[in-house]
Amino acid sequence: MKLLYSNILPLGTTEGQDTFIDCFHEQIAKSDRVDIAVGYVSRAALEELDLLVEKHNVSSICLTIGMYFIEGMPEGSYNCALKLNRKWQEAGIGEIRIVKAFKYHGKLYCFYHDGKPFSAIIGSANLGAIKLEASNRRQYEISSFTDDSAECRKIAEFIERLKEDNCSSNIDHIKGMSLIREVNTSLSGIDTVTQLPPTAVQLYEKHKTGVSFVLPLKVPAYDERHMDDGKHYTKSNINVCYAAPRSKRKSRDWYETQLTVSKEITRAPGYPEKNKAFFVVTDDGYWFKAHTTSDGNKQFSAVGDELILGRWIKGRLAAAGLVTPVNDTQADTDRKGMITKEMLREYGCDSLVLSKTDQKALDEDGSELDVWMLSFETMALNE
Structure with missing residues (x-):
């Protein structure tokens, strides 16, 4: 196991310490399949993930999101995820799933090559950590990286169970999930409003x-x-x-x-x-x-x-x-x-x-x- 840090002062990274975002980029570049199971996502992170999938020719991708079915999903993230899911399905490379059975708050990233999981990240970083924005730039996350074959296999097995129909469904088939309205800032600063x-x-x-x-x-x-x-x-x-x-x-x-x-x-x-x-x-x-x-x-x-x-x-x-x-x-x-x-x-x-x-x-x-x-x-x- 190796710890992955955030590079945020006064706890900036020191020599020999790796960040989550650098590790994620390094591992996806080696992968032909990626399975991710997190609690939350952001629009920017979804778009970034799609870019990385295309850049590295990932042939299989599945993103499972765990907290929104019960809490409600921000409409911007939902619409972005819906479009991305349809894009991946039409291309025959993967899907986005929503956990229905309970609130899933875990954060797992599993990387495959030639049908076998070869590395994984587990820890506090939701998908938003792959694309830093004003809202999360000062949010410290700490995770761990493993390339132990037995540990990777257990993580892969858990994600597969989470993807089963008794736990989750494709986002296109989700019914009854509330959408949380995003704030419309287009009227901010208008004198007559x-x-x-x-x-x-x-x-x-x-x-x-x-x-x-x-x-x-x-x-x-x-x-x-x-x-x-x-x-x-x-x-x-x-x-x-x-x-x-x-x-x-x-x-x-x-x-x-x-x-x-x-x-x-x-x-x-x-x-x-x-x-x-x-x-x-x-x-x-x-x-x-x-x-x-x-x-x-x-x-x-x-x-x-x-x-x-x-x-x-x-x-x-x-x-x-x-x-x-x-x-x-x-x-x-x-x-x-x-x-x-x-x-x-x-x-x-x-x-x-x-x-x-x-x-x-x-x-x-x-x-x-x-x-x-x-x-x-x-x-x-x-x-």
């Missing part, structure tokens, strides 16, 4: 009336992103940022959004009056002023900043790991940043819900405005 504590959101939830409207998000399927089929996906709704720029020198901001509402909804009793401002409380605790405008009262938007609604909707999808914000929309010719039906399906919601409360709040000029709730809620994996 306030963040409310969860207790305030819960209070407004209790004051909702029976007046409620479902606002569908009109987006293309993945294969329709470049099609001009009359639906004008690039000219309206949440993908308006891909329309022709207003200036020849500057692309539209990726967060620019125009939420267009159908006449069937705008003409329904109780829908907000045209050009009459109201306050919005979002289901994740943001407060801003909104209104309905344009011909037929069809545009629903925040007051004073056309990016706010886009920052709220697209920021949620980006935080969930389903899309990456685009710096230059005109340069995004592949439209990787375009919101699609597949993204909304993976998020678990393809509409907003606007619900009136019986509450009012004072505007800057002292006038009373109605308070509405706006929801874009994901669902538990129970379908």
Whole structure:
């Protein structure tokens, strides 16, 4: 057995001491198969593992994750793991599994060559240790390395038992696991937006009336992103940022959004009056002023900043790991940043819900405005 350290001052590594991350890189480079069983993962670590599997031509990989089925899994890590699992399965090299039977908090890394385990790491390091970030850069881990054949065989046997169906399932088959919403930071620092504590959101939830409207998000399927089929996906709704720029020198901001509402909804009793401002409380605790405008009262938007609604909707999808914000929309010719039906399906919601409360709040000029709730809620994996 050999100890593996973290290189963090004042306990920096000394001569002859190896770090977990260096040992992991050294062992995976020698492997044609890797089995990993840990409690927790991170998006960055999942992406790093995939890169290493490709770099070293690993032909068999299985990652088993142990704590999330009972505790709930961060949505960003879940969506990244789901994509990676499908990629590995389509390539025929492996899978990602979730432990269901209990909370598994162990950390095991087993390396194979020619069908035999030749080394293993056991210890405190979760998968996040292979990709240091701000959140774990000062987190000290200590593990042990072994290349003893008997010890490696016992570790391999344990991981195989953990992979059996009575303990775990492929992540694509998991039902009933809650997803933990990632924090949307896209609205941070916006002067006209306030963040409310969860207790305030819960209070407004209790004051909702029976007046409620479902606002569908009109987006293309993945294969329709470049099609001009009359639906004008690039000219309206949440993908308006891909329309022709207003200036020849500057692309539209990726967060620019125009939420267009159908006449069937705008003409329904109780829908907000045209050009009459109201306050919005979002289901994740943001407060801003909104209104309905344009011909037929069809545009629903925040007051004073056309990016706010886009920052709220697209920021949620980006935080969930389903899309990456685009710096230059005109340069995004592949439209990787375009919101699609597949993204909304993976998020678990393809509409907003606007619900009136019986509450009012004072505007800057002292006038009373109605308070509405706006929801874009994901669902538990129970379908």
